[in-house]
Amino acid sequence: MPVDITSPSNPLIKRLRSLNDKKTRKVEGLFLAEGLRVCTEALHNGHVPAYLVFGADGEAHPLTTALIAATEAAQGTAVRTDRDILHKLTGKDNPQSVVAAFPIPDTRLAGLDRFAAAMWLVAENLRDPGNLGTMLRTCDATGAGGVILLDQCCDPFSVEAVRASMGALFTRKVVQATGPEFFAWLRDGAGELVGAALEGRTIDYRAHQFTAPSFIMVGNEQAGLPPAYTAECDALLRLPMKGTADSLNVAVAAAVLLYRALGQFEPV
Amino acid sequence: MPVDITSPSNPLIKRLRSLNDKKTRKVEGLFLAEGLRVCTEALHNGHVPAYLVFGADGEAHPLTTALIAATEAAQGTAVRTDRDILHKLTGKDNPQSVVAAFPIPDTRLAGLDRFAAAMWLVAENLRDPGNLGTMLRTCDATGAGGVILLDQCCDPFSVEAVRASMGALFTRKVVQATGPEFFAWLRDGAGELVGAALEGRTIDYRAHQFTAPSFIMVGNEQAGLPPAYTAECDALLRLPMKGTADSLNVAVAAAVLLYRALGQFEPV
Numbered sequence A, B: 001m002p003v004d005i006t007s008p009s010n011p012l013i014k015r016l017r018s019l020n021d022k023k024t025r026k027v028e029g030l031f032l033a034e035g036l037r038v039c040t041e042a043l044h045n046g047h048v049p050a051y052l053v054f055g056a057d058g059e060a061h062p063l064t065t066a067l068i069a070a071t072e073a074a075q076g077t078a079v080r081t082d083r084d085i086l087h088k089l090t091g092k093d094n095p096q097s098v099v100a101a102f103p104i105p106d107t108r109l110a111g112l113d114r115f116a117a118a119m120w121l122v123a124e125n126l127r128d129p130g131n132l133g134t135m136l137r138t139c140d141a142t143g144a145g146g147v148i149l150l151d152q153c154c155d156p157f158s159v160e161a162v163r164a165s166m167g168a169l170f171t172r173k174v175v176q177a178t179g180p181e182f183f184a185w186l187r188d189g190a191g192e193l194v195g196a197a198l199e200g201r202t203i204d205y206r207a208h209q210f211t212a213p214s215f216i217m218v219g220n221e222q223a224g225l226p227p228a229y230t231a232e233c234d235a236l237l238r239l240p241m242k243g244t245a246d247s248l249n250v251a252v253a254a255a256v257l258l259y260r261a262l263g264q265f266e267p268v
Helices: A011-020 A022-028 A036-044 A062-073 A083-090 A129-142 A159-165 A179-186 A250-265 B011-020 B022-028 B036-044 B062-073 B083-090 B129-142 B159-165 B179-186 B250-265
Strands: A030-034 A051-055 A077-081 A098-103 A119-124 A146-150 A173-177 A192-196 A202-204 A214-218 A235-238 B030-034 B051-055 B077-081 B098-103 B119-124 B146-150 B173-177 B192-196 B202-204 B214-218 B235-238
Touching: A011 A022, A011 A030, A011 A051, A011 A077, A011 A083, A011 A098, A022 A030, A030 A036, A030 A083, A030 A159, A036 A062, A036 A098, A051 A062, A051 A083, A062 A077, A062 A098, A083 A098, A119 A129, A119 A250, A129 A146, A129 A159, A129 A250, A129 B250, A146 A179, A173 A179, A192 A250, A214 A250, A250 B129, A250 B250, B011 B022, B011 B030, B011 B051, B011 B077, B011 B083, B011 B098, B022 B030, B030 B036, B030 B083, B030 B159, B036 B062, B036 B098, B051 B062, B051 B083, B062 B077, B062 B098, B083 B098, B119 B129, B119 B250, B129 B146, B129 B159, B129 B250, B146 B179, B173 B179, B192 B250, B214 B250
Parallel strands: A051 A077, A119 A146, A119 A214, A146 A173, A192 A214, A192 A235, A202 A235, B051 B077, B119 B146, B119 B214, B146 B173, B192 B214, B192 B235, B202 B235
Antiparallel strands: A030 A098, A051 A098, B030 B098, B051 B098
């Protein structure tokens, strides 16, 4: 049976709010996701809430009912509350009817099955959680397996990244590793490594024949890939850049390459 | 000669700060852009600051010198100040060494030369200034002429949009119109209208042969294009969507289509 909470100073509400903080997420092993659609998507992909907070006014919705049942069946806690507390929990003026805390999934490289998808994104020192969320959505849309985050990337389980991924965080694999760890793992099996780059021994991206599993690597928003990382690549792909202003957004460059590879793996 | 301002309560500083507000921008006909590189890019594209505020510690930089000279030659005002005031002006902890107020360019459809580029983006009810900035960068990179904003889009001259465009706002054309105005203008001359859509009479985007000038239209982040707008299109293009989560980010979809069109107009 759901627990009723009506006080914003309730310790559980405070504890869940503290999951907005990265250190607390790490200690608790939990992260927050919002929204009935996103939480249902999570459930369909095997992610069961440890805590599910729902507005009493939305309790009758069949998707809410299903989430409550799944949470309680897995020994999680379902909490019935009101709009004000949902607002406090999310910091949003129009809070979603459901907020859930999910166990942080295993992000170790060792758990990655490289043959589970024909394409993977690899991002080095990616800083913007919005870019990461956009990249996860593009992986979902193109069937890429997920994103391998190298070195000092943003936290994929921050509220910003989870929001920007719009559910794709739950359908895709996220891995965290250092560059050297990833290169050693990659070369211990099949797979090509192609980097997005503007300089050096690049070829036009349309001239490359992708081979599955293809690992498509992009660099930091400002600096791009470091030379030591482009040196590891089997090919460096260059997108036409006709302009005079700045380079492309990193999530845009990744998407153009993923759709190009998909077009080769699955022709019209 | 530059004016020296050392007080954050100086009326000119207050007035420039107020350009963070949309209504003030409209009344003043000015908008803010930050950064030596971006302001220089602006100058190279014919945008001369009405006001140029620079940190005294960066005055010796040749690009700063050039900006001061151009501003004063055009009867603008150059202001020498300090880091604290630049911080107040931008709200950033690490302010750029230069902030400038530029005249808002003409965004009327009547001023658009459709033959100035082979491709144009058209965005309907685009809400996120980050998406607009990303789209302008992609236009710059692909040589698309710019973005035609239909109906209730975000303000292209907000600080957020200008920042996200990273200078591309100054190299690309921005037009503001209603849907009916745009359709009437379009059909009064040459050009195809292709819409990004997921449903209806869509074809795989790779099956379309683009014809210049091509107007590539994308819809609102949540709702996509309304039926009345897809009905206006010569073709509706569908990107493969293999996933189960959400649709693609709108700036990503626009970029995949722009790069596809560029690939046809300019083969490898």
